Amino acid sequence: MKVPLKWLQEYVDITLPPTDLANRLTLAGNEVEGMQVIGGNWENIVVGQVIAINPHPNADRLSLATIDLGTDQQSVVCGAPNLRLGDKVAFAYVGAQLIDGHTGQVFRLKSAKIRGVASSGMVCSEKELGISDSHQGIMVLPTEAPVGIRLTEYLGDVILDLSITPNRPDCLSVIGIAREIAALTGQNLHLPEVNYQEAPFPIDQQISVEILAPDLCPRYCASLITGITVAESPRWMQQRLLACGLRPINNIVDITNYVMLEYSQPLHAFNYPKIRGKKIIVRRANDGEVVVTLDGAERVLSGDMLVIADEERAVAIAGVMGSANSEITPETTSVLLEAANFNQASIHYTGSTLRLPSDACMRFERGIRPELALPALRRASQLIMQLTGGEVAKGWIDVYPGRRDHEPILLSTAEVKRLLGVEFSLEQIVEALTSLGFDCKPGASEVWVTTPYWRSDIHLAVNLIEEVVRILGYDKIPTTMLSRPLPRQNHEPILKLKEEVRRNLTGYGFQELITYSLTSLERLHKLLPEPHPIEPMPLRVANPMTAEQEYLRPNLRANLLAALEANRRHEDDGIRFFDLGKVYLPRPGDLPDEREMVCGLLSRARIEKLWRGEQELLDFYDAKGVVEGLVSQLGVDASFEECRDESLLPSKQTAIVIANNRLGVVGELHPKVLEAFDLSETVYLFEIDLTDLLPFTVGHKMFQPIPRFPAIVRDIALVVNAKVAHQKIQGIITSFPLVAQASIFDVYAGGQVPPGKKSLAYRIAFQSPTHTLTDEEVNEVQQQILDKLSQELRAMLRT
Amino acid sequence: MKEVFETSSIIEQLEDLKLNALQELEGTNSVKELESWRVRYLGKKSHLTEVLRSLATLPLEERRAVGAFANEVKTYLEKSLDKKRQVLYEAQLISTAKEEYIDVTLPGRAFPVGRLHPITQTLYEICDIFVSMGFQVVEGPEVEWDYYNFEALNIPEEHPARDTMATLWVDFQTDSGDRPMLLRTHTTSVTARIIETMKPPIRVIEPGKVYRYEASDATHTPMFYQIDGLVVDEGITMADLKGTLYEFARRFFGEDRKVRFRCDYFPFVEPGAEMAIACLTCGGKGCRLCGNSGWIEILGAGMTHPQVLQRGGLDPEVYSSFAFGMGIDRLPMLRYGIDDTRLFYSNDLRFLRQF
Numbered sequence A: 001m002k003v004p005l006k007w008l009q010e011y012v013d014i015t016l017p018p019t020d021l022a023n024r025l026t027l028a029g030n031e032v033e034g035m036q037v038i039g040g041n042w043e044n045i046v047v048g049q050v051i052a053i054n055p056h057p058n059a060d061r062l063s064l065a066t067i068d069l070g071t072d073q074q075s076v077v078c079g080a081p082n083l084r085l086g087d088k089v090a091f092a093y094v095g096a097q098l099i100d101g102h103t104g105q106v107f108r109l110k111s112a113k114i115r116g117v118a119s120s121g122m123v124c125s126e127k128e129l130g131i132s133d134s135h136q137g138i139m140v141l142p143t144e145a146p147v148g149i150r151l152t153e154y155l156g157d158v159i160l161d162l163s164i165t166p167n168r169p170d171c172l173s174v175i176g177i178a179r180e181i182a183a184l185t186g187q188n189l190h191l192p193e194v195n196y197q198e199a200p201f202p203i204d205q206q207i208s209v210e211i212l213a214p215d216l217c218p219r220y221c222a223s224l225i226t227g228i229t230v231a232e233s234p235r236w237m238q239q240r241l242l243a244c245g246l247r248p249i250n251n252i253v254d255i256t257n258y259v260m261l262e263y264s265q266p267l268h269a270f271n272y273p274k275i276r277g278k279k280i281i282v283r284r285a286n287d288g289e290v291v292v293t294l295d296g297a298e299r300v301l302s303g304d305m306l307v308i309a310d311e312e313r314a315v316a317i318a319g320v321m322g323s324a325n326s327e328i329t330p331e332t333t334s335v336l337l338e339a340a341n342f343n344q345a346s347i348h349y350t351g352s353t354l355r356l357p358s359d360a361c362m363r364f365e366r367g368i369r370p371e372l373a374l375p376a377l378r379r380a381s382q383l384i385m386q387l388t389g390g391e392v393a394k395g396w397i398d399v400y401p402g403r404r405d406h407e408p409i410l411l412s413t414a415e416v417k418r419l420l421g422v423e424f425s426l427e428q429i430v431e432a433l434t435s436l437g438f439d440c441k442p443g444a445s446e447v448w449v450t451t452p453y454w455r456s457d458i459h460l461a462v463n464l465i466e467e468v469v470r471i472l473g474y475d476k477i478p479t480t481m482l483s484r485p486l487p488r489q490n491h492e493p494i495l496k497l498k499e500e501v502r503r504n505l506t507g508y509g510f511q512e513l514i515t516y517s518l519t520s521l522e523r524l525h526k527l528l529p530e531p532h533p534i535e536p537m538p539l540r541v542a543n544p545m546t547a548e549q550e551y552l553r554p555n556l557r558a559n560l561l562a563a564l565e566a567n568r569r570h571e572d573d574g575i576r577f578f579d580l581g582k583v584y585l586p587r588p589g590d591l592p593d594e595r596e597m598v599c600g601l602l603s604r605a606r607i608e609k610l611w612r613g614e615q616e617l618l619d620f621y622d623a624k625g626v627v628e629g630l631v632s633q634l635g636v637d638a639s640f641e642e643c644r645d646e647s648l649l650p651s652k653q654t655a656i657v658i659a660n661n662r663l664g665v666v667g668e669l670h671p672k673v674l675e676a677f678d679l680s681e682t683v684y685l686f687e688i689d690l691t692d693l694l695p696f697t698v699g700h701k702m703f704q705p706i707p708r709f710p711a712i713v714r715d716i717a718l719v720v721n722a723k724v725a726h727q728k729i730q731g732i733i734t735s736f737p738l739v740a741q742a743s744i745f746d747v748y749a750g751g752q753v754p755p756g757k758k759s760l761a762y763r764i765a766f767q768s769p770t771h772t773l774t775d776e777e778v779n780e781v782q783q784q785i786l787d788k789l790s791q792e793l794r795a796m797l798r799t
Numbered sequence B: 001m002k003e004v005f006e007t008s009s010i011i012e013q014l015e016d017l018k019l020n021a022l023q024e025l026e027g028t029n030s031v032k033e034l035e036s037w038r039v040r041y042l043g044k045k046s047h048l049t050e051v052l053r054s055l056a057t058l059p060l061e062e063r064r065a066v067g068a069f070a071n072e073v074k075t076y077l078e079k080s081l082d083k084k085r086q087v088l089y090e091a092q093l094i095s096t097a098k099e100e101y102i103d104v105t106l107p108g109r110a111f112p113v114g115r116l117h118p119i120t121q122t123l124y125e126i127c128d129i130f131v132s133m134g135f136q137v138v139e140g141p142e143v144e145w146d147y148y149n150f151e152a153l154n155i156p157e158e159h160p161a162r163d164t165m166a167t168l169w170v171d172f173q174t175d176s177g178d179r180p181m182l183l184r185t186h187t188t189s190v191t192a193r194i195i196e197t198m199k200p201p202i203r204v205i206e207p208g209k210v211y212r213y214e215a216s217d218a219t220h221t222p223m224f225y226q227i228d229g230l231v232v233d234e235g236i237t238m239a240d241l242k243g244t245l246y247e248f249a250r251r252f253f254g255e256d257r258k259v260r261f262r263c264d265y266f267p268f269v270e271p272g273a274e275m276a277i278a279c280l281t282c283g284g285k286g287c288r289l290c291g292n293s294g295w296i297e298i299l300g301a302g303m304t305h306p307q308v309l310q311r312g313g314l315d316p317e318v319y320s321s322f323a324f325g326m327g328i329d330r331l332p333m334l335r336y337g338i339d340d341t342r343l344f345y346s347n348d349l350r351f352l353r354q355f
């Protein structure tokens, strides 16, 4: 909301400099987002009067004007077509800073000779002064402008640009802001005086109003003004409307807008003779009813929208926009002026459904009070009478089905203290509230407060407390630390798990990424080497911003692969990164199952080629090693089982299994998936469902005593079929009680081993918790192990 | 061989021996020389050993006198040997250190370095500050019901506050044709859930992702992070709110950063407030970054609206409560001078590696 300071000054004395005033308003809840200073650069520009015009001796289209400036007179060459004897103009002395009418550049005025005649100064256009873009002629000032006065003093202004919060529709008005300033600075408010002579003919013989939808229209006031002349509104009014961002149209429309800016009450003027049947009916629209609005567009309405109608047709969409069929035209001589109140939700619905946001709509949907209708109606009637030469019919229409009493609210000093933590005296409280127009009936330590008719946001004691503290100042609230006993802490274990996983992975050299939770079907399809429909369908956003962000991701890998693709445009080195976040799995009739997942990608160099040593490439066992390290650090034992993840190479993937639960996967991405993501390299992936992993990480471990007796270590090399898995051999070896540990230290296939076979070498540590083992004991167990390996896996001892 | 020595002459011999030995020891310059010296004077075939070995043949009184002296000489020589050995060892170390050279300016073997995303770093930093003030971290669903995101927070349908939080709706319709599922527009939805499920005293912070129907530009992304906070107990005041948030600002932005608290409106709090800090670029004089105001808005806050407490089953006459909420992405932007919020989610490693 833009408010010129000079307009405000009509209603309240402003004692603070503009920046201080802006600061006070901001602190009290009406934020001043910007200030536009008009005439801040108008040094050496004064109001002058044209007292003589003579032809230029050397140029037909130029004239010589003599300008009276009170203390002196100046003669200038002027080419403006609208230069007229006696007009008041803005005169710039040499040295003034102006804007070039053609180039828009700022320049400083110098004395000049134009076609041989000296010209000292200049009569300015609006563009040259920076007021508007108009450069057709010089700016003509009102006749009452005092000659010799500095133009800044006469026309300069500061326009405050306020951001009004949705709870304060009353502040979407000059009077509303003036009222705030009065309360904040201890000044009095002067409201415009509304007092006019009515014509003898009574309004109720000219028009009647019926409200058929009282739930959507709590009040409807109207007045009738006849004998008007539609013309341009006066210059001062046009300037104010422009300063507030409204385009002047004609005197009638301008007055309705002007009064709306004053009171925050929207008004609408109907071309009275066009109202058929001399009757206004406020009713719900018929489904499919069509209204041609003032902007010429056809609007199709629905049954939950409100229209203003006459006996035959709708003449306006209530509170949103008038209809062309009752528009004010230059020929209009009598107007029916409406000041009504409409249901805020209904107006919001209609305005947003029809995409017709307007200044009126904005005020109604924030819930202005119905009490504002009548004062605004009378103010506008008076202005129309004064400025258009019309007569106001006797009386006014006031249908008011939504009238209700506002109960006073009890506010105690104790409650103020309980909520704010600071003690204000009853006097301070009453004074603050009274300054805002609240009616206060104080008792001993409490006060009954009645809300003024313009405030729609006050319902409870807390609302009053805010009023008190914002007037007295938020800086009056002390700062204290929470002093109550600490609440019981039940930290969610998933938070700790997520942090541990993040910190471990970064420790392993993985960069954390955060990818969007939204993705596209197209991208998800890239994960499928063999195309098929995605089952189950991921959750869809009904109003996606872009097609790339239409679905809630059912996995992390799609967006992560896209991130790898993007980084490969500028990054050749080895990459390891991960994302830890939610996936969203649909559940019928309920919010989705949000699961915490971690997914990592690895590709290219394990270690960049250095000045010594060769470049090593990351492989499957790096990815698996990360998973093993991670789960081990989390205190969990994982095993690995066969797995069928279609996005991974069938032969190079394994499921991560904890206590018989499949919680994730490690593997190499399928070449077709890589191709779909435009990646020409081998990429390894791991993925763990942290929501499922969580229960296995929270249990307490039991201490294992450090072995007291030494271990005996033996190395054995076995020859087995090439497809026998290490995990099986290790499982058999460690199934013997005296085996403390069995680790593989060599895998070999080639010349010294028969074709189709491989050799695996294990280092086995034998240890007893009760005594030092003898060689004989170890020999015996080792033989048992070899026997079992031979029986179950046809493993031979390599000699 | 059996020789009988006069006690006094034996002691004299030993004294000579000691003097000679010490002189020679002085002259040794290498480990090798030192070893031959040891063999000569302390070895199995040394004169000293011989003397000690022959003690048995002496009469008891002499044996005592000679024995004591011979042992004294032996201990003395051993100690001297140790000292000399130490001196030689150190001299050798120094000369080795002088001779051996590696080019220490060559790069070390690279360990891959991973970092937390700057948003995660910021979130953890903020959580740490509040946890140290007794807050508990809680999370809630990102896909949420209209009720918790709006209705429970005094934002009914057609409320103008909804216009300021353009919503992404989930394609999910009830039998009556309503569309009540959405991507939460703020983490305040978790506040609504906590009020409903937790019993006072409550002191929680609620970090997480939020979503808006907004085109991406330098200051907007459809997904970003917020953190909300809630305190409910008997006797909680706006002074506590101010104290808690000032403490946060002091710790996050630094001891001297000026802080401003002003009236603002959010439907779920009353009185409502906004906290701003003096602009990090201009320090309060006004610049482009702060829109010439000198202040940077950091968070919205206020005393939880009594209707919000009531709706969640808490009696506002018994309990009072404050709540706050802030956007996270802005904080690293301010701290590191990042000018485009999209960088956080474009996942360019050249950006992420800087933090």
Ligand SMILES: [Zn+2]
Pocket: B279, B280, B281, B282, B283, B284, B285, B286, B287, B288, B289, B290, B291, B292, B294, B295
């Ligand atoms: Zn600044």
